[in-house]
Amino acid sequence: MRKLLILLSGSFLYCSFALAQETETTFENANSAYNAGQFEKAVMLYKEILESGQQSAELYFNLANSYYRLNQVGESIFYFEKAKQLQPMDEDININSAFAQNMAIDAVEVLPKSQFTLLEEKTIELFSQEGWAYVIVFMAWLLVFFWGLYLWNKAPVVKRTFFVSTLVLGLLLIGSLFIAVVKSSITAETTYGILFDEKIEVWAEPNSRAEVLFLLHEGTKVQMFDQLQEWQKIRIANGSEGWIKNAKVRSLKGFK
Amino acid sequence: MFNLPKLVLPNTLEVFEPEHGENVKTILSGMQGNIQDNYTVVPRFQGKYPIPPVSFSYFDPKKEKYFTLRSSEHIVDVYGGPIANNSSDNSSNFGAKQVLVNTDESFRFIKLNPNLEPIVKKEFWNSKLFYALLISPILLLIAFVLLMQRNQRISEDVEGSRLRAANRLSKKYLGEAKKNLKNKTLFYGALERALYNYLKAMLKIKADDFSKQKVTEILADRKLTGAEIQSFIVLLENCEVARYSPATDAKMQQDFDQALSVISNIDKKL
Numbered sequence: 001m002r003k004l005l006i007l008l009s010g011s012f013l014y015c016s017f018a019l020a021q022e023t024e025t026t027f028e029n030a031n032s033a034y035n036a037g038q039f040e041k042a043v044m045l046y047k048e049i050l051e052s053g054q055q056s057a058e059l060y061f062n063l064a065n066s067y068y069r070l071n072q073v074g075e076s077i078f079y080f081e082k083a084k085q086l087q088p089m090d091e092d093i094n095i096n097s098a099f100a101q102n103m104a105i106d107a108v109e110v111l112p113k114s115q116f117t118l119l120e121e122k123t124i125e126l127f128s129q130e131g132w133a134y135v136i137v138f139m140a141w142l143l144v145f146f147w148g149l150y151l152w153n154k155a156p157v158v159k160r161t162f163f164v165s166t167l168v169l170g171l172l173l174i175g176s177l178f179i180a181v182v183k184s185s186i187t188a189e190t191t192y193g194i195l196f197d198e199k200i201e202v203w204a205e206p207n208s209r210a211e212v213l214f215l216l217h218e219g220t221k222v223q224m225f226d227q228l229q230e231w232q233k234i235r236i237a238n239g240s241e242g243w244i245k246n247a248k249v250r251s252l253k254g255f256k
Numbered sequence: 257m258f259n260l261p262k263l264v265l266p267n268t269l270e271v272f273e274p275e276h277g278e279n280v281k282t283i284l285s286g287m288q289g290n291i292q293d294n295y296t297v298v299p300r301f302q303g304k305y306p307i308p309p310v311s312f313s314y315f316d317p318k319k320e321k322y323f324t325l326r327s328s329e330h331i332v333d334v335y336g337g338p339i340a341n342n343s344s345d346n347s348s349n350f351g352a353k354q355v356l357v358n359t360d361e362s363f364r365f366i367k368l369n370p371n372l373e374p375i376v377k378k379e380f381w382n383s384k385l386f387y388a389l390l391i392s393p394i395l396l397l398i399a400f401v402l403l404m405q406r407n408q409r410i411s412e413d414v415e416g417s418r419l420r421a422a423n424r425l426s427k428k429y430l431g432e433a434k435k436n437l438k439n440k441t442l443f444y445g446a447l448e449r450a451l452y453n454y455l456k457a458m459l460k461i462k463a464d465d466f467s468k469q470k471v472t473e474i475l476a477d478r479k480l481t482g483a484e485i486q487s488f489i490v491l492l493e494n495c496e497v498a499r500y501s502p503a504t505d506a507k508m509q510q511d512f513d514q515a516l517s518v519i520s521n522i523d524k525k526l
Contacts, residue, residue, distance in 0.1 A: 019374075023370070023372060024370055024372075027370040027372070028284070031357075031366060031368055034366055035366075048371065050375075051369075053374055053375050053376065054372040054373065054374055054375060055372065055373065055374075055375045056370060056371040056373060058367040058369060058370055058371050059372065060371065061366065061367055062366040062367060064365075065365075065366050066366075068304070068363075069330050071304065071306060073306065090362040092367065093363055095363070096363055096364050098303075099302075099303045099304070099363050102266065102268050102301055102303040102304070102305065103266060103303060103304050103305060103306060104266060105265070105266050105267065105268065105306075105308070106267060107266070107267030107268050129379070129381045130380050130381055131382065133380045133381035133382075133386050134380065136390065137386065137389045137390060139284070140389070140390050140393050140394075141393045143393070144394065144396055144397045145393075147397055148397060148400050151404060153383075154405075172354035177300070180381065182463045184381065184382070199264075217264070230301065234455065
């Protein structure tokens, strides 16, 4: 029985190892296809890895580059955005993404942000959601440790030191808990998408009697809001809002 | 007459107002000629720019049908020049004799390291483990505070601590006697020994100069009342007598309890 178990677990390990090996080979094949100029084949192979349930900023970046070479604006921008979600500070991704943005018809001027909003964003982006969770747990333990030391010690100077540090840590803990909750609700509520229609009219209201506000083209990043039948409310980076009908908008929360 | 279809171009391209040219003659059978729009487009950044197809519909009166002409899509690939979002220092390039394309600004090659990870990951945030790790230090703190309070209470509670000490003593000295509650001779022997041992330990008297007289003196020195000393002496005498006289189990138990109370009484005073 035990032998069987070992054999089974061994074969399972081997299987997962073989699977990882396989996707890596696929990745390498796709890279050589890209280098040889066979961009369609590269796209197919990269997508195969995605289908197997694995992702990375590098994979999305390569996929986006292949689409850029194939002159598919929407797809290219979509996967550059996906890559940016995972690695927002990567230079390569940002440079190539700018190339893809150039290719899009719409150049949306980004609304300037106030100093306060920038500070708020920077604070929230200090850690990832997981990072904040670890920070909170660490702070909670440190807080209790200091509190314990405060209760334990008798000397007034030491007691005061630990009291102050406990207080500061407590405030920090509450603050980071608040930030983490806000961050998770923001990610839950805001959905961005990339427009895949070659050309689409943006209406003031979700009906055809309203007026057309402006036109959007493939590859524009929009924030997605409410939906009413075939109408979808959107907002673009310059702050304009409107409704689009039967639009091909692919949410950046999905991965295909 | 009619308008030519407009060209839609990427916004990052600089598009000048088209140069309009008309060469139309009006003759007897109608109008004939051509119209053209000449666009001047200047790319500001390197990269690829798609020129979307343009379509034009017209009605052919001979065939009595509508026709739509469509141009194919073109891609303009611009080499060199600055890239978008990085245009602050592009003016300095113009004066140079040879424009060097900064390698930092060209289209980057793909990445070769896969670094793959599963798309569906187990999240720590909002997980049960996260809450457990968040709550457990608070419980730990409460436990710690309770423990400290208990310690405090114990050190302040003198009466209780004395009692506990007496119990500990009785356990130490009277343990043997208690074991022999069924056997009279052994019980009283053990009890007597226990009482002496206790006194020896507490008063630091040597075993050889041990007599009831001496015990009374020493206990009196330690500010014990006469009744307390008396009860101790009586107990000692009891032990001696009872060894050679009939005694019931109830009497033994009573003596044992008395020994316990006497010891703890003296212990409180010393």
